[in-house]
Amino acid sequence: MNTVETLGEILRRRGVSRRGFMKYCATTASLMALPPAMAETIAARLEKASRPSVIWLSFQECTGCTESMTRSHTPTLEGLILETVSLDYHHTLQAASGEGAEQAREQAMTANAGKYLLVVDGSIPMGDPGYSTIAGMSNVDMLLDAAKNAAAVIAVGSCAAFGGIPKAAPNPTGAVAVSSLVKDKPVINVPGCPPIPVVITGVLAHFLTFGGLPELDHLGRPRVFYGESIHDRCYRRPFYDRGLFAETFDDEGARKGWCLFKLGCKGPVTYNACATTKWNQGTSFPIQSGHGCIGCSEPDFWDLGGFYQALSMPTQKLGKVAGAAIAGGTIAGIAMAAHNRSMKASAKQSHERVSTDELEKGE
Amino acid sequence: MNATAMDLLIWARGTGFSLALAIALFGLTLRVFEILSLGRKHDFAPAREDSPGSGLRTVFSRSLPLPGMAQKSPITYFGGYVFHVGLLLVIVFFVPHIEAIRAVIGLSWPGLPTAVIDMVSVATLLALVAVLFDRRRNKVKRMLSGFGDYFAWGITFLPMVTGYLAFHHLVLDYTLMLAIHILSVELLLIALPFTKLTHVVTLFLARWYNGDWFGRRGIAS
């Protein structure tokens, strides 16, 4: 492939209009909370950027992240940009397989040592390397091998970023996140199950435009996309504040679009751009279509209690615990009562009578 | 990716809550049993007058200040009223709390708008600070106060303040603050049977007993 061709040239060759390209840059600029004027800069830089080498590894994952990027009805610009930049090696998208595919990966790694971006989706099983292998190579070995000469690692999706579904209790494969294995390279987490496509390309665009990584939050997520909670950006928030809640999925409250907190919405603890960017080219997002947020861009969201259990509810069954505690308390109480009574009785028994005569004697 | 705020929240809502509830229920049952089983000496004197309902009446009448007392210690009385009523409203009428209670006992009721809860919270926090200030400033109260009093104040104040900060996304990230808030409530639950905060339960027993006893003796209560 011609590595000298610029991104702009590739996009034009693929029939992307200047207008469409500028629109994408404007969206990206606003998504990254940059002033609108920056759209020009982004466009200019992206235009000139030479196609970076991207190696995409998939471990314990469901391919949902790749689906999210590539299966939109009309080929989106995000999809094209991703395709344009990511074809050195991608298990699912590449035509080659077996030896040939692995050779392509190694070639790209040697040719672009120190410069390529490593994108990972899926978690890594540490319980037994045999749980997930590619061409006989365990996931952990492949990850460490590929990360060695990468410029940066982007963990796409909640599995790569935080362990995701495979790590859900009781974590049968001993799944871990990319960041717990790769320590000497910058790791950017782009969680979501799946992540919003434009957020994935936004991170790539940032890398291409500014040549560096965006500012990250304490969970390694780009602050520009994950800076605000769904709850703070939710259009149903006024109902939350007024105390108006849907109690079931088809009651009056649900029809009137009231807050979904009681139906288990995890929006208050979920940081993502869904409420502002939305999905399917800005069409809608889960809460808008009547379902609470499941918190998919947060660590361990599978273990956050039921999807339909309100965030403030305790997650364990309490009946038995409460019964046992009261029974225990009763037994301990009876024991304590017996002890107190025997103390009282023995005190009474050892009580010696003293007559006034004895007292007067002074003894 | 070790202990994240989310891990803490998951623990607080799961194991932490179960543990705290178990300790609270165990302790409260034990305490009530202990108090009741102590018994009282048999009263051989005939009742002065038959005054049915004096026990129940006293449960409520003791919530009112004796004549003149409110003027004498306004901060104790008004501060006390504000924070007690405030705590009750916030605990029982904030919708997320109602949902938590529903998960435990299966009952629920309508909540108050968050703007109202917000105002009540501020009043409660201010009242709590005022009574603490008064406790430190007043010589007699200061002398009477021991570790238990400040500890009880602290573990009551903590859930209030962390709840308020979490709601307004102040100081810490919401998820972490929410986890801390729930943990502070759990601390309160655990301490409930073993500190003077047991009065949330024993208050009714004690007042009833006193009222009834005074009634038998023909004393105004």
Ligand code: SF4
């Ligand atoms: S629907 Fe969810 S995110 Fe929206 S206001 Fe209600 S709780 Fe918050």
